[in-house]
Amino acid sequence: MEMDNEQQLDETVHSLSDLLESGQDEEFINAFDNLHDFEMGKVYAALPARVREVAWRTMDDETLASIFDNLEIEDSDVVDLLSELPPKKGADILERMYADNEADLLQAMPARMVATYLQLLPAEDAQEMRKLIKYDDQTAGALMATEYLAVQKGMRVAEVLEKVKEQASEAESIIYIYVIDADQRLIGVASLRDLLTHPDEMLIDEITNTRVVSVGAEDPQGDVAQVVADYNFFSIPVIDKEQHLLGIITVDDIVDVIDEEAVGEYSGLAAVDVSQTDDTPWHSAIKRIPWLLVLLVLGLTTTALVGSFEGSIRQAPVLAAFITLITGTAGNAGTQSLALSIRRLSVGNDKSIAKNFFSELLSAAILALAAGITIGLVVLLWRQNNDLAAAIGLSMAAAIFLASLLSAIIPVIIDKLGYDPAVANGPFITTLCDLTSVGIYFIIAQQFLTYFVGS
Amino acid sequence: MEMDNEQQLDETVHSLSDLLESGQDEEFINAFDNLHDFEMGKVYAALPARVREVAWRTMDDETLASIFDNLEIEDSDVVDLLSELPPKKGADILERMYADNEADLLQAMPARMVATYLQLLPAEDAQEMRKLIKYDDQTAGALMATEYLAVQKGMRVAEVLEKVKEQASEAESIIYIYVIDADQRLIGVASLRDLLTHPDEMLIDEITNTRVVSVGAEDPQGDVAQVVADYNFFSIPVIDKEQHLLGIITVDDIVDVIDEEAVGEYSGLAAVDVSQTDDTPWHSAIKRIPWLLVLLVLGLTTTALVGSFEGSIRQAPVLAAFITLITGTAGNAGTQSLALSIRRLSVGNDKSIAKNFFSELLSAAILALAAGITIGLVVLLWRQNNDLAAAIGLSMAAAIFLASLLSAIIPVIIDKLGYDPAVANGPFITTLCDLTSVGIYFIIAQQFLTYFVGS
Structure with a gap:
């Protein structure tokens, strides 16, 4: 762990700020690129606002989107960081983020800001967001990403693997491949592990497990967390009432849900919000x-x-x-x-x-x-x-x-x-x-x- | 969710018991095989002891080991279930379980029982267990599995993929491939995703991220959970003081740690153990x-x-x-x-x-x-x-x-x-x-x- 305490983070922030202030943009980018997404996020949020402006002007949209995807702070604080960017740039970043995080930010914004971004986003993305932000805060729908791997039944293992390779950089999780019918209804799941260990010419149907465990978009997040914890899944598909596949929830989001629920119960017992331990x-x-x-x-x-x-x-x-x-x-x-x-x-x-x-x-x-x-x-x-x-x-x-x-x-x-x-x-x-x-x-x-x- | 409440489980247990009691072993196996590992475990633990004996006599060792791997009950209760089997059979099951779970069970046993099983286990497995059970209950070492994917640096992508396919059914997680040097020292990590999206002849070194985040075997589990939650990892490598790769901890175990820690803190605040809500x-x-x-x-x-x-x-x-x-x-x-x-x-x-x-x-x-x-x-x-x-x-x-x-x-x-x-x-x-x-x-x-x- 190269950044397991705040002191090291402070040092990193300082040395990176210094690089930017002395105009060494290239050195900054190199040092910054070496960090993990989570660390980039911590550094980005900790930079002085003036230096942060130099930073985002220096970085490409993909990197910025990945930073915003991995900021482990309150959504409202992420919105503040986003509104430091010009609206058009902000929309570019939003579009490149994972759908669940993008929707979370839109939900945390004032209505007028949401309207602005929805207008700036590409029509297709804006339409998807309009759907996603309708889900209640505490439901599975509000937690799901729409970047998943789904293939039609009847495909061969080799074709599916080809598709996996194509979509690997987009999808939030490539551990499970969901199998759907022509109507986009979820009919089963195959694991990448099975895919790799079966012959190319085999039909995906033969290695599809049709007893797929899924959750409804309106299910409470606590229930979803319980299922994922019990079954030891890496991700779980979310469906509507007609079995249509809507998205997936990955275990990293479940970890956050369990953490938040526990903190909530604990805070309730003591009648004090313990999630903000660094308040003045x-x-x-x-x-x-x-x-x-x-x-x-x-x-x-x-x-x-x-x-x-x-x-x-x-x-x-x-x-x-x-x-x-x-x-x-x-x-x-x-x-x-x-x-x-x-x-x-x-x-x-x-x-x-x-x-x-x-x-x-x-x-x-x-x-x-x-x-x-x-x-x-x-x-x-x-x-x-x-x-x-x-x-x-x-x-x-x-x-x-x-x-x-x-x-x-x-x-x-x-x-x-x-x-x-x-x-x-x-x-x-x-x-x-x-x-x-x-x-x-x-x-x-x-x-x-x-x-x-x-x- | 086909078994999201206790009533359905009760029904399943009943119908499966009936099958066994009326001598329909094959029908039992078929119905049982259709369940998820977690459900199998729930059913197995809930069967009347007499019927459970028919069940384990009917099942192969692989299935039994997978059931024992996925029992979401106290370790001491799993030990009780294990001791229903003849010692030799018990040892066969233990050997087939994931190393972290196997070690957990040995740690929950009385000393005399541990000695019996260690004698019955194959020498290599027994030696590994002697190492693993030395780790303190609350450390990373006690949580790690030793079934991970590690390859030597200098290999080509195609060779690594071949190795992934070979080991896929053994390893607990195939999302990350750990890269080690000749001395078994951890030098980096590559993702299966990267492997799939890069040309076969490329050296693994080129897609290896050398800024690998790892934890020490003696680190407290709570700290490990924090790192995994912050970085959104699916698994994290465990190393000793000389950087040797010892094992990995997967996120499903982290979910359990976070759950237990939260329940512990909450119980502490109220001075009552809330983990046993079904006590008399x-x-x-x-x-x-x-x-x-x-x-x-x-x-x-x-x-x-x-x-x-x-x-x-x-x-x-x-x-x-x-x-x-x-x-x-x-x-x-x-x-x-x-x-x-x-x-x-x-x-x-x-x-x-x-x-x-x-x-x-x-x-x-x-x-x-x-x-x-x-x-x-x-x-x-x-x-x-x-x-x-x-x-x-x-x-x-x-x-x-x-x-x-x-x-x-x-x-x-x-x-x-x-x-x-x-x-x-x-x-x-x-x-x-x-x-x-x-x-x-x-x-x-x-x-x-x-x-x-x-x-």
């Missing part, structure tokens, strides 16, 4: 403030509830000592249930929801009993007060049971309503459980109050 | 009990601390009402800092730790000020008590600031000590923050106590 302190704080304030308001409800029991606390200040223990433990159980519930929703299937709920009910009951009995015994030994021990043990068990159930069921309800269950984040659930736990605690404690006051 | 309620509860009890004990420290302020609470019961609000909000801020800190550690580089800490310090200060002022104003309007408002606002700000800092720095310390920072889970941090928040709150409140009691 100011931006990072500003992003976290809204959720903290929402939760502060929810927390004030809990405060008001505790406040309404001020009389009980005045009589038995010891009650205050156990508030944090009960809300904290219930909150922890809730966070665990929440994580399990969201994970089940993201990997599971519909029919198991009822079963899972019953399973969670039982699991929560066992946890509640274990924690309730433990804390009851501890309080008994510590404070030598039966009634206080019973009140705390009972409250703890009830609070954990309710917190677990709420945390397990809320994501399911949100999901059923058609929203992303990950909006039910950990801090929200914890704060909500604080409210229910405090309520349970003081209601139970009040029943025992007459017995243990003063003891 | 009993097992699920048993697994969650230890952490809950540890946290209960930590929580009791907080209880004791609040208890020591019983006098203050008796004087001003209103103090109790704000305990949950302050601990809750500080806990939420802590969870966010924790998630950001762990994520930074998993994607970032060393030199940025000091910078990140300073950045977190600033960000925490902004958050603390915002929440402190907000809650101070709310209390002022609600209770019309300047001193109470000051005490609550000040406590809130200090508690949030300390919680954010602790949560950001604890994972870094754990990481520096050489442990996995994810052991600092969300509930632990929240419970720890409860303790610090309560301490801060009551110390500050006591200073103001004389002013606002009775008001």
Whole structure:
């Protein structure tokens, strides 16, 4: 790995900028051409804007397109880089990019910009883009490339190999060759490996696997990722409802999907966007403030509830000592249930929801009993007060049971309503459980109050 | 997708079991052969043990090895399936599997079993395995396959293509051809695509890219995954310190690594293992009990601390009402800092730790000020008590600031000590923050106590 840390990248950016600024365009191009596409992208994006202009004026369209194809930054930032180029040049670059990346950029642009580029693109490409940008952001259609290898059934191995050689530089993946009928319907798949190991005169049909696994253009990307991960495919074909082959999704895009989904779930649990780890302190704080304030308001409800029991606390200040223990433990159980519930929703299937709920009910009951009995015994030994021990043990068990159930069921309800269950984040659930736990605690404690006051 | 949900799989298992039980072995084989490797694995693992025995007696070793290569279950469960076979048969299957999977299984076995299989394996394979199983679980070495395509420099394109055809059925990936020198040192890579599009008589050296990106056998798998994801590679070569080519890692294994890492981080944040979503309620509860009890004990420290302020609470019961609000909000801020800190550690580089800490310090200060002022104003309007408002606002700000800092720095310390920072889970941090928040709150409140009691 010749560029496995930021320092080396910094050095490369510096030395390449220097070459450009001192007018050594040719040396720049030579050094730059030696980089991998991903590295070119990193350097290009990191160059000072003024130097970047010299850079793109020096490079040919193919190289620029390959850089834009391999920029591992947010689409909106790629759009910013693209808009540094004159519109006509931008359109030339877009046209040379892979269709899935080209469509992603168009989707990330303001409408007026899209219109400009669609007018500048060749008619055929513009028409294809109009089709592709219609697919919802999170569907297979939005992820697919239209540069794939498809051949008609009935061709011979030698002919297919000839076609592979012709299209190899265009297609995004040449590992699988898709076999279609005269109507462009997908009927099977052959691997380049099979092609290479069978005689030239054999019919492609004989080495075509007709049990081809495909996904629909409207399928959610998460489901596609699961299929590709399970089957260990390098790419998967995308079809419409009539089995027409529309495009392919390659495993490198799947890697990004899995990464993004994981970061999304993780961010949801913590109620903070962890994908931008290099934010400034100011931006990072500003992003976290809204959720903290929402939760502060929810927390004030809990405060008001505790406040309404001020009389009980005045009589038995010891009650205050156990508030944090009960809300904290219930909150922890809730966070665990929440994580399990969201994970089940993201990997599971519909029919198991009822079963899972019953399973969670039982699991929560066992946890509640274990924690309730433990804390009851501890309080008994510590404070030598039966009634206080019973009140705390009972409250703890009830609070954990309710917190677990709420945390397990809320994501399911949100999901059923058609929203992303990950909006039910950990801090929200914890704060909500604080409210229910405090309520349970003081209601139970009040029943025992007459017995243990003063003891 | 012909088997995209469990119901269809159940049906397939049933109909295939029926075929075997009624003695229709040939029909079974035909139906089974039509499945994809991954589906075969799912069916094979789901068959009743009695029927599975009929199944493996019916199948040839190649098919069985391919099933074992594609089982998407825990390695220890695969070992269980393997030990259903007679040892000699088991060794035959192991030998036919890809080296990375074979080594994974050996690593998941008890020592005595490993010894048995190593004796039964052909000497050459056993020797290779002895090398492979030495690599640590989480390193590139443990992930690599040794079935790769390598050719000596100086060969002609036609010769290389001939070699590709010969080895195509053995090698795990034929997308890249690695070019080595006489000492087996990696000097470059060529793609099958380039091979197909260049004239037969050309030297391979001319289409070899010598800027080959590789990883070391001891590199952590997470780093390898990052490189493969960034560069969009289908596979990456693994080398030793002297540049000798040891094996390759293919992107399908990387997909699994990314998945596992994400599940691990997510599980860590919630202090619950979310990878086993189909546990029984009993097992699920048993697994969650230890952490809950540890946290209960930590929580009791907080209880004791609040208890020591019983006098203050008796004087001003209103103090109790704000305990949950302050601990809750500080806990939420802590969870966010924790998630950001762990994520930074998993994607970032060393030199940025000091910078990140300073950045977190600033960000925490902004958050603390915002929440402190907000809650101070709310209390002022609600209770019309300047001193109470000051005490609550000040406590809130200090508690949030300390919680954010602790949560950001604890994972870094754990990481520096050489442990996995994810052991600092969300509930632990929240419970720890409860303790610090309560301490801060009551110390500050006591200073103001004389002013606002009775008001």
